[in-house]
Structure formats: C-alpha cells, structure tokens
Amino acid sequence: MRRSTHLLLAALACFSLHQHAVAADPGRSIIPQLQERFGFTEVQVRGALGALLVYVSERLPKTQFDEVA
DSSP: OOHHHHHHHHHHHHHHHOTTOOOOOTTOOSHHHHHHHHTOOHHHHHHHHHHHHHHHHHHSOHHHHHHHO
16 A cells, blocks of 8 residues: 555544544644654645545535535
C-alpha cells in the first residue's frame, strides 16, 4: 500500500473513534502533527487530507461535511 493510503486510512480511523470531536482553534494546523507521527512530507500529508475530504464529502450530507471540514 502507498504511504498516502496509510495516512488516509489512519485519518479515517481517527475520525471514526471521535464521535464528539471538537474543532481545532483557527489557525492551528494538523499538518505538522501528521508529518511527525507518520513520517510523511508536507506534500504527502496535504494530498492525503485532500483525498480524505473528497471521500468524506461524497458520503456525508452537506451539513455533516461542513462540520468535518
């Protein structure tokens, strides 16, 4: 499996574990945390997060997707 696929699957697992997740403070980025945790480059993290958002946007109603985004 490609590394970006692993990141996508890990992010999906994180979302599924936190039913009552709280939004991050504006301006805070998850990118450095994911880079450190998975050893990915910034480009890989951004690509995987983009793919994750597309995946989620196609499967959730708009109101729920807006909460995730």
